Amino acid sequence: MEEDKSVNFNAVTDAFNAYGEKFVREKNFDVRDFINFMEEKFTAAGYRTAPKIGEKLNLLIIHDAGIGDFVLQSGAIREIRRLYPAAHITLVVNSGSVALAECCPYVNEIISLEPSQKHFDEMYKACLKTAQKIFKRGINICYAFIHRAWTPFLMYMSGARIRIAHHVKDIDDAYLMSQKSPLLQSLKFFATDFVPMFVYGNHMTDVFFSPLDYALKAPVANRELELWYTPLDYFNAQNILANVSTPRYAFSMGGNEFMKHYPPEKYAELIKMILAAENVTFVIFGAGEPDLKSAQILRQSLGEEIFSKHVIDLTNKINFRLGAAVTGLCDMYIGNDTSAMHIAAAAKLPVLTPNCFAVDLPQNKFDYVRFFSPYHVPSVVVQPKHALDECKVAEPYDSMGCRVKTPHCITQIEPQTLFQGYKILKSRIADKKSNPLFIC
Numbered sequence: 001m002e003e004d005k006s007v008n009f010n011a012v013t014d015a016f017n018a019y020g021e022k023f024v025r026e027k028n029f030d031v032r033d034f035i036n037f038m039e040e041k042f043t044a045a046g047y048r049t050a051p052k053i054g055e056k057l058n059l060l061i062i063h064d065a066g067i068g069d070f071v072l073q074s075g076a077i078r079e080i081r082r083l084y085p086a087a088h089i090t091l092v093v094n095s096g097s098v099a100l101a102e103c104c105p106y107v108n109e110i111i112s113l114e115p116s117q118k119h120f121d122e123m124y125k126a127c128l129k130t131a132q133k134i135f136k137r138g139i140n141i142c143y144a145f146i147h148r149a150w151t152p153f154l155m156y157m158s159g160a161r162i163r164i165a166h167h168v169k170d171i172d173d174a175y176l177m178s179q180k181s182p183l184l185q186s187l188k189f190f191a192t193d194f195v196p197m198f199v200y201g202n203h204m205t206d207v208f209f210s211p212l213d214y215a216l217k218a219p220v221a222n223r224e225l226e227l228w229y230t231p232l233d234y235f236n237a238q239n240i241l242a243n244v245s246t247p248r249y250a251f252s253m254g255g256n257e258f259m260k261h262y263p264p265e266k267y268a269e270l271i272k273m274i275l276a277a278e279n280v281t282f283v284i285f286g287a288g289e290p291d292l293k294s295a296q297i298l299r300q301s302l303g304e305e306i307f308s309k310h311v312i313d314l315t316n317k318i319n320f321r322l323g324a325a326v327t328g329l330c331d332m333y334i335g336n337d338t339s340a341m342h343i344a345a346a347a348k349l350p351v352l353t354p355n356c357f358a359v360d361l362p363q364n365k366f367d368y369v370r371f372f373s374p375y376h377v378p379s380v381v382v383q384p385k386h387a388l389d390e391c392k393v394a395e396p397y398d399s400m401g402c403r404v405k406t407p408h409c410i411t412q413i414e415p416q417t418l419f420q421g422y423k424i425l426k427s428r429i430a431d432k433k434s435n436p437l438f439i440c
Contacts, residue, residue, distance in 0.1 A: 009135035068339035076208035081106035103228035237325035255338030268301030269415035357401030358387035
């Protein structure tokens with residue numbers, strides 16, 4: 001990587017190390033004291049000067065959430081490149097998103113980070129380790145899409161003169177403030193420019209477009225999502241599905257939040273209903289032990305004959321990038337609200353998904369059921385009619401709806417209701433209705 005000679009990154013690294021030693025001695029991190037200490041070091045090292053006319057811009061994008069959210073940000077990354085065609089763009093993502101990000105044609109380099117959030121001193125060291133890879137670029141502008149406590153800190157540590165993040169008032173109201181992190185609450189000290197979270201609409205994808213809509217007053221040319229993979233991925237995907245009959249339905253029972261998991265036994269009943277109506281192949285995506293277990297339960301519930309004839313099980317067999325290529329060769333997505341669902345929506349597949357947020361709960365703009373609904377594709381989202389007793393608590397507000405960390409409220413949805421949703425979805429596809437319909 002070519003180094004930017006206009007900045008003294010070693011001096012800034014030494015300053016961060018010195019403050020880290022001070023924190024260890026005093027066992028106290030004061031945001032204002034930290035910024036007062038560091039700001040003069042940044043300025044002296046050449047990090048706070050505006051770029052000269054004709055000088056190449058160095059731009060940083062930080063995305064700290066999971067794979068599904070990264071897919072929802074794909075359009076914003078494309079639009080940032082359109083607005084900064086000559087800039088050197090560095091993208092920081094969680095390790096899980098690297099497989100998809102490394103084929104992105106709009107960035108010059110990718111940095112992976114998975115910082116510990118257990119102890120502040122560990123997070124400080126992890127952020128510094130990553131920041132040292134960024135210092136040499138002499139970053140001019142940073143766009144930080146914040147979900148995690150460490151992101152505002154890394155945004156500041158990047159050395160960027162302009163640091164754009166979502167407005168602290170919106171963050172005060174959002175689900176991410178449930179962490180009650182002092183670093184998140186100190187965002188107003190770390191950022192230079194604040195952007196309202198909702199300008200164009202009330203979807204997570206609109207949040208990612210909001211810096212362009214609001215801060216730059218730049219019209220977004222294309223609000224669609226993208227998937228990035230190699231020609232070899234596409235070739236391998238074709239080989240995987242070479243002898244698989246159509247239609248093919250991408251299918252996932254996974255996800256990090258277990259309250260969003262619909263029981264495999266009930267999915268088996270839905271599959272039987274669909275197979276009674278038409279000849280379909282289900283392509284299962286998943287990773288990790290829970291997904292393997294769900295696939296095993298589905299096999300047992302369907303029976304070996306149906307499973308072997310109508311199911312292609314790719315659980316733990318392919319990465320997310322190859323999974324995206326395989327998904328693109330399918331005709332519909334059925335399954336949990338997880339990264340596979342957002343990959344399917346980005347591939348323009350219609351979506352049928354059960355959701356754990358009960359209809360009778362109070363709702364606001366941050367609820368997962370709408371905030372993360374399938375984006376710009378025909379879709380049917382099936383919700384429980386009623387929240388179970390443990391989830392009827394009014395305060396504190398829970399954007400997930402279901403508060404139990406295992407399959408809970410979602411288990412009330414009957415396979416027959418999902419099948420009705422499936423038939424409705426087929427009608428919406430025929431009518432070319434590319435927005436979600438919520439039923440119970």
